[in-house]
Amino acid sequence: MNFELRILGSNSATPAHGRHLSAQVLTIGTDVFLIDCGEGTQFQMLKYQVKRQKIKHIFISHLHGDHIFGLIGLLMTYDLTGRTKPLHLYSPAGLQAIIEIQLNDAPKFPLHFHVTDPSVSTVLFENSRVEVTSIPLVHRAPCHGFLFTEKQQTANILKEKIAAYQIPYQAIGAIKAGANYTLKDGRVIPHEALTQAPAAVRKFAYCSDTMYTEAILPLIKGVDLLYHEATFMHDLLPLAEKTMHSTAKQAATIAKKAKAKQLILGHFSSRYYDLNPLLEEAKAIFEATTVVEEGKAICIKRERP
Amino acid sequence: MNFELRILGSNSATPAHGRHLSAQVLTIGTDVFLIDCGEGTQFQMLKYQVKRQKIKHIFISHLHGDHIFGLIGLLMTYDLTGRTKPLHLYSPAGLQAIIEIQLNDAPKFPLHFHVTDPSVSTVLFENSRVEVTSIPLVHRAPCHGFLFTEKQQTANILKEKIAAYQIPYQAIGAIKAGANYTLKDGRVIPHEALTQAPAAVRKFAYCSDTMYTEAILPLIKGVDLLYHEATFMHDLLPLAEKTMHSTAKQAATIAKKAKAKQLILGHFSSRYYDLNPLLEEAKAIFEATTVVEEGKAICIKRERP
Numbered sequence: 001m002n003f004e005l006r007i008l009g010s011n012s013a014t015p016a017h018g019r020h021l022s023a024q025v026l027t028i029g030t031d032v033f034l035i036d037c038g039e040g041t042q043f044q045m046l047k048y049q050v051k052r053q054k055i056k057h058i059f060i061s062h063l064h065g066d067h068i069f070g071l072i073g074l075l076m077t078y079d080l081t082g083r084t085k086p087l088h089l090y091s092p093a094g095l096q097a098i099i100e101i102q103l104n105d106a107p108k109f110p111l112h113f114h115v116t117d118p119s120v121s122t123v124l125f126e127n128s129r130v131e132v133t134s135i136p137l138v139h140r141a142p143c144h145g146f147l148f149t150e151k152q153q154t155a156n157i158l159k160e161k162i163a164a165y166q167i168p169y170q171a172i173g174a175i176k177a178g179a180n181y182t183l184k185d186g187r188v189i190p191h192e193a194l195t196q197a198p199a200a201v202r203k204f205a206y207c208s209d210t211m212y213t214e215a216i217l218p219l220i221k222g223v224d225l226l227y228h229e230a231t232f233m234h235d236l237l238p239l240a241e242k243t244m245h246s247t248a249k250q251a252a253t254i255a256k257k258a259k260a261k262q263l264i265l266g267h268f269s270s271r272y273y274d275l276n277p278l279l280e281e282a283k284a285i286f287e288a289t290t291v292v293e294e295g296k297a298i299c300i301k302r303e304r305p
Numbered sequence: 306m307n308f309e310l311r312i313l314g315s316n317s318a319t320p321a322h323g324r325h326l327s328a329q330v331l332t333i334g335t336d337v338f339l340i341d342c343g344e345g346t347q348f349q350m351l352k353y354q355v356k357r358q359k360i361k362h363i364f365i366s367h368l369h370g371d372h373i374f375g376l377i378g379l380l381m382t383y384d385l386t387g388r389t390k391p392l393h394l395y396s397p398a399g400l401q402a403i404i405e406i407q408l409n410d411a412p413k414f415p416l417h418f419h420v421t422d423p424s425v426s427t428v429l430f431e432n433s434r435v436e437v438t439s440i441p442l443v444h445r446a447p448c449h450g451f452l453f454t455e456k457q458q459t460a461n462i463l464k465e466k467i468a469a470y471q472i473p474y475q476a477i478g479a480i481k482a483g484a485n486y487t488l489k490d491g492r493v494i495p496h497e498a499l500t501q502a503p504a505a506v507r508k509f510a511y512c513s514d515t516m517y518t519e520a521i522l523p524l525i526k527g528v529d530l531l532y533h534e535a536t537f538m539h540d541l542l543p544l545a546e547k548t549m550h551s552t553a554k555q556a557a558t559i560a561k562k563a564k565a566k567q568l569i570l571g572h573f574s575s576r577y578y579d580l581n582p583l584l585e586e587a588k589a590i591f592e593a594t595t596v597v598e599e600g601k602a603i604c605i606k607r608e609r610p
Contacts, residue, residue, distance in 0.1 A: 014382040015348055039378040040345050043320055064409065065381045069374075073344040076370045077319040098406055104369065104446065141409065 001029040001129070003150070003202045003300040005225065007266060008044035010292035012209075012231050012245075013066050015040070016270035020294060021066045024227070025050050026148055026204060028130050034058040035146060035206050041070035042077055048295040053083065057125055059132065060091035061208035062118070062143035068095070072102045079107040086110040090124050090132075092117075092142040118144040121219055126151075135219050137210035139244045145207040147219055155195035165189060199302040205260075209267065211241060212250040217258050224300045226260040229267035233281055248278040252285035266292040306334040306434070308455070308507045308605040310530065312571060313349035315597035317514075317536050317550075318371050320345070321575035325599060326371045329532070330355050331453055331509060333435050339363040340451060340511050346375035347382055353600040358388065362430055364437065365396035366513035367423070367448035373400070377407045384412040391415040395429050395437075397422075397447040423449040426524055431456075440524050442515035444549045450512040452524060460500035470494060504607040510565075514572065516546060517555040522563050529605045531565040534572035538586055553583040557590035571597040 004027045009020035021038025025045075032054040034041075045052050052074070061067055071089075078087065087109060089095060096113040116124060118136055121144075125132040128151060135145035154176040161167070167181060175181055181189045205220040207228040220226060231245035240247050246254075248265055255263035263286055265278060272278060275291045282289040309332045314325035326343025330350075337359040339346075350357050357379070366372055376394075383392065392414060394400060401418040421429060423441055430437040433456060440450035459481040466472070472486060480486055486494045510525040512533040525531060536550035545552050551559075553570055560568035568591055570583060577583060580596045587594040 013385050014378075015351060020348075039375065040348050043325075043345055043348070046320060065377060065407065069378045069381075069407070070344065072370060073319075073374045076374075080318050101403055101406055102370065102374070 001150070001302070003028050003204075003302075005204060005227075005298045005300075006048060006050065006296070007227070007264070007292045007294060007298075008041055008048065008050075009038050010266045010268060010294055011066075012229075012267045012269055014270060017273050019268065020044055021070070022061075022208070022267060023070065024206065025055075028148065028150065030054075031127070031130055032056070033132070033148070036061055036067040036208065037069075037071040037074060038066045039069040039073075042074045044295070045074075052078070053081075053085070055087070056085060057088045057090070057132075059124070059146050059206075060089065060095060061137070061145060061206070062092060062139060062141045063094050063098070064141055064209065067208065068098070071095075072099055075099065075103075075107060075111070078109060083107075083109040086112060088112045088114060088125070090114045090116055092144070116144065118142040133219070135205065135207060135216050137208060137216070138213045139209045139211070143209055145205060145210070145216070147223070148204045148206075150201040150203070152201050153198040155191070155198050157195050161189075161194045165194075167194075197304070199304050202300045202302065204300070207251075207254070209244070210246060211244040212246050212254070214254070214257065216254070220254075220258045220260065222259050222261075224261045225264065225298065226255050226258065226262065227264045227266060228254055230265040230278055230282065231267050231269050233272075233278055248281040249285060252282035252289060255282075255286040255289070260286075261288065263289040264292055264298070265289060306455070306607070308333050308509075308607075310509060310532075310603045310605075311353060311355065311601070312532070312569070312597045312599060312603075313346055313353065313355075314343050315571045315573060315599055316371075317534075317572045317574055319575060322578050324573065325349055326375070327366075327513070327572060328375065329511065330360075333453065333455065333507075335359075336432070336435055337361070338437070338453070341366055341372040341513065342374075342376040342379060343371045344374040344378075347379045349600070350379075357383070358386075358390070360392070361390060362393045362395070362437075364429070364451050364511075365394065365400060366442070366450060366511070367397060367444060367446045368399050368403070369446055369514065372513065373403070376400075377404055380404065380408075380412060380416070383414060388412075388414040391417060393417045393419060393430070395419045395421055397449070421449065423447040438524070440510065440512060440521050442513060442521070443518045444514045444516065448514055450510060450515070450521070452528070453509045453511075455506040455508070457506050458503040460496070460503050462500050466494075466499045470499075472499075502609070504609050507605045507607070509605070512556075512559070514549070515551060516549040517551055517559070519559075519562065521559070525559075525563045525565065527564050527566075529566045530569065530603065531560050531563065531567065532569045532571060533559055535570040535583055535587065536572050536574050538577075538583055553586040554590060557587035557594060560587075560591040560594070565591075566593065568594040569597055569603070570594060 011019035228251035234249040316324035533556035539554040
């Protein structure tokens with residue numbers, strides 16, 4: 001199953017230096033999620049050939065303009081290009097009024113607003129493949145991040161064992177779910193001898209606008225990929241605290257303490273043309289750090305134990 | 306005095322084929338006007354190095370999304386980049402509520418909303434150099450275009466005549482305004498012999514979303530440059546009429562009947578990848594037609610009689 005992140009925007013507040021506003025597309029198998037939707041997101045989707053019609057769920061971290069101003073245009077485009085599939089929007093309170101005042105007519109596809117409570121971590125969405133949980137953040141507006149977790153799959157039964165022990169079809173479900181198998185002669189073949197353990201679940205955490213907070217550590221522990229905002233360098237810590245943003249050093253500290261496997265920095269202040277100093281600052285704390293390269297696909301591979 | 310139009314977007318409804326949404330920047334001397342502001346306008350301004358801080362007046366033709374969804378992002382960018390100069394917005398009723406619901410805080414620069422009445426032609430703005438008049442259009446929403454007219458300048462006095470007749474400084478204003486000059490010996494030197502006639506006033510008409518209407522002809526008569534929407538080709542006239550848009554042929558007919566000097570077609574349906582058929586259809590009626598080339602400066606030269 002594919003697990004791929006494509007970040008469409010990496011600048012904070014306004015576009016600058018060829019960098020766009022916050023929006024990320026996460027593909028997990030057949031599920032395509034949009035996370036935040038700054039102005040110009042639909043243009044970036046065209047540029048990077050994102051299949052926008054596959055998106056059924058949009059998660060909005062908070063109602064600041066650089067994270068939402070592209071939403072109304074995307075909705076209008078969906079409506080004008082004949083979308084009929086339902087669309088679900090998850091966001092803190094207030095989004096519905098902002099969208100509805102701008103719609104000339106009700107869209108011709110079902111549009112569902114789900115109001116979230118950014119003060120607590122809750123499951124916002126799940127299906128048989130994925131669970132999406134909110135991560136309470138600390139910002140000037142009610143704000144949360146999102147943790148995307150693959151559902152644990154059952155073990156894979158080994159085909160050669162089915163043949164060797166002549167296991168009937170009806171017994172396979174129970175074995176995959178953890179049962180041993182008893183042969184006609186009474187011998188018990190343990191579950192582990194019949195199966196390959198399932199791949200570890202993959203996790204992506206999106207930590208949007210926030211000041212440094214260790215309260216998120218239990219939620220994002222061991223994630224394969226952590227996106228954490230790094231609006232400033234650490235010499236501007238007072239400004240970061242005043243505006244309730246993070247520094248590159250702080251983002252790296254969170255990644256290290258959470259034992260994340262990879263960290264991606266984004267949401268950069270327009271004062272930085274060159275991002276290398278932010279990258280170096282973070283790498284001094286947490287080596288497996290990169291900065292956003294807009295449009296590039298980042299794949300998380302399945303790892304078997 | 307410079308008179309330059311730069312069109313930032315040429316597609317209707319949604320972005321497609323590398324074409325952007327409606328927005329135009331008109332520079333007349335030191336005045337810079339923005340006309341409509343579809344999503345992504347601020348990105349196009351960066352791409353084409355438009356000096357956005359020089360814009361003091363924004364004219365919005367109507368409240369359909371492809372003409373306004375870029376406005377809130379531009380306003381936020383103005384606020385975040387320290388704008389202090391007032392900004393004036395002219396539009397049909399409803400814009401203020403759309404903007405204000407999206408502002409987290411009041412902007413730190415004065416923002417003035419001017420509500421227009423699209424059913425009548427009125428002067429919306431004037432200063433010593435320019436007059437902006439509304440052009441009532443016929444569309445699904447209350448909609449007007451805009452006529453930008455240079456103010457008639459006074460005649461230029463000829464320097465060699467000042468010397469030859471020893472005309473005192475105090476008399477020059479009256480001569481430029483049309484007076485003759487009487488020498489000490491009683492001879493009268495006519496105004497025309499002392500001056501060069503002023504250049505003809507230049508005019509640009511922006512005819513945004515509209516179905517074919519000859520009611521606009523008296524307002525746009527003889528304009529140097531006419532932008533007229535041409536959403537469809539004429540084989541789709543029934544669709545143009547249903548959606549209250551124009552065909553390329555109709556736009557050209559308006560240009561011809563108005564005796565415009567140049568016509569630019571824009572606001573194309575996404576169904577057209579190649580615009581040459583629209584151009585050819587219009588040129589068959591009105592030869593001096595072009596299609597929008599986004600970002601290109603179109604200068605109207607001063608013509609002396």
